[in-house]
Amino acid sequence: MTGSDLIGMMILAAGLFAIGLFGVLARRGILFQLVALEVALSGPALAFVAAGAYHADPQGQGMFILVLTLAAAEVAVGLALFLRIRRTSGTDDSDIISGMKG
């Protein structure tokens, strides 16, 4: 992998992250926000793998596994919370659920 490849990969990763972040910011449905979060997480994951490959260092892949585990845990907890919130508040609009504001 050459330096320009790495830069391309990084741009791709940043783009993925930006798409995900935009999704979280723009969407109001909790489910869509969760999906967008997944997209956002894949950006840094790609960046880790690319940087690891460029430096020939297995730590990048290690971090990728960590991100993968994190995403799985986040989906598991997030979906459970989503179901619970749907049941208690009857809505999936994240703007309406603001009972914990300061």
Next chain:
Amino acid sequence: MASLLPFVPVPALIGFVVLSLLPVTLSRTVVIAIGVGAAVLPAILFAPVALSCLDGACVAGAVVPILSIDAGVFVAQIAMSLDPLSMVTGGTVALVAALVLIYSGAYMASEPLPDLRRFFAVMNLFLAGMLAVVFAADVILLFLGWETIGLCSFMLIAFYTKLPKAVSAGRKALITTRIADSMLLAGLMMLFLSAGTTRLDGMLAAVPAMDPWRLAPIAGLIALGALGKSAQFPFHTWLPSAMAGPTPVSALLHSATMVAAGVILLARLAPLFAAAPEISAMVAMLGILTAAGGALIAVIQTDIKKLLAFSTMSQIGFMVLALGLGAPAVALAHFAIHAAFKSLLFLSAGVMSHASGGSTAIEALRGARYRQPWAFWSFAIGAASLAGLPVITAGWYSKEAVLAAVWSSGPWGVPLWLLAAAAAMLTAAYAFRVVFVAGSQSADLAAPPWGGAAVMVPLVVLTAVAVIGGLSVGTLIGFAGGTEDHLPLLPTLLGAAAPLLGVVLARQLVRHPRELERVAHRLRHVRAFRIEILYYYYFVRRFRHLATVLGNADGTEAVAQAAALRREGVDVPGLMADDPLGRTFGKEAAQPDFISRATDGQTPVVRLVAGDPVGRVLIIVARVFVGSFVARFSPDRIDRAWMGFAGGFGHAWAQARRMQTGRVRDHSLWIALGCAALLLYAWGTSWR
């Protein structure tokens, strides 16, 4: 034989999995059989290992690797070790747990089946976790076991989920120990970073080369973590309320698992603490404080389980004291003997209270000697061992060893010894108080017979250990690598007299219950260990007094006070609604009940304090303060600017709150902006 070691906790773990996860229905008998069998098997499996150890196979210590993860230069190993320490503690844990589980097979048999299954599943996991802590040769396994017992203690203390008291007690135990656990984790991680290995032997080998500035915080954090699990002074509050669980849980939790884990960890890392003398001194101080304080509180308890809980705190305090003074072998010997007699006390107290209408109040046990003679006599022997009656009980030998270690511990030895001996006397007093009450005649002697062989066998075995175990104390100490100090004649005699004196004191306390009440009343201040009572005595009561003086019904007192204040040159603030700072109290002043403008001829001060004296005193004090200090200087422009600046913080705070909209999208925007700012900062500072 050492290779058998990793299999010791396995039956308990299997028992947990089978009982908790299998979706098949099991009958009551099968559940009890699995639960008890899974707890007895570890003891059987450990026996040959222990025997090979006694033959001298483990004096140097053998490490049995289980799993090793290669990550480049760094290797993380999970291993168990067989050395004198794990042999003594492991043997104690396995034996006591087996006996307690045999007992609970009979004790819990009347529970509904799902509860019974849950009970045995969690008890088995508890045992497995404790064995992992005891045998661990690396901090990974150690911490896993440590957290497992924390979780299990939560589930067991809160076992009666329908009692709010039990649930909140479980939560309290979990949260308190979790605070300590986080300190332990921080300490272990710092130790790992300094030593570069997760293996305990490697870490201890790296200690001498470590920077003392680094060593002290590490040792301090680890010590606080261990003291939290062991319910020592700042963290002691969870243990007495942990009595909400079933009796066998208390027996196991107080003798061999959970609270003992802290002692075992401190003993395991003894070289680390030897290298940090100031931390050791702190540990010893907290130990003696808990030993004496716990004994003092136990004397005035009216509930037998609470009494035993404070007794555990106090006895663990003795062990921690020995550890802090650099005598881990002595602490271990006391741990082993204490585990035997404390579980004996809990188990026999359980039988006695079962035969006394299920109440755990000490008064309810009156006459237990005639209803349950077996249980009573085993309790009496356990109490004698706890009190440390000279020569004939095991407790005397191990406590004597602790006292000797205290005596010969340098310049502070003698005063510490005196405190410890006083605590030993109180120990005898509270232990025998129960014996005397339970041994006295009572009107109703009829009680349903209860308890078969499953209850009697553990009691008999533990009674035997509580008596003849004393012969093994010297051997145990030598085996664990320590030397037994021997005291000069005079302190030995005094130490032997202390428990006897305690027994006499107990006799007096029982004969004259009103004296006990008086002592209890006197000790109210000591109970402020519970800080709120101290707070009440020295602060709230005074404050109330002041408030009633200022706010009595017709207001004459208040007027007199105001006049007196004015004589002393203090401007009484109720009259200064027009003062330059009047606006500070503008809102309050606008309320009709605050200062009504003297329509009925009363002065504003009287109106001010008439309604709610306690609440008004604050306002009066604040206004006196403002009137006498602030208002004098306030025409000054600089001061007003300064006050405005101070008031601005309030506004800023009110504005900042608005950032918390409670909307996910706003939060993620702030997070993204913050991350971007951090990245820019990192980029800017690392740019070459």
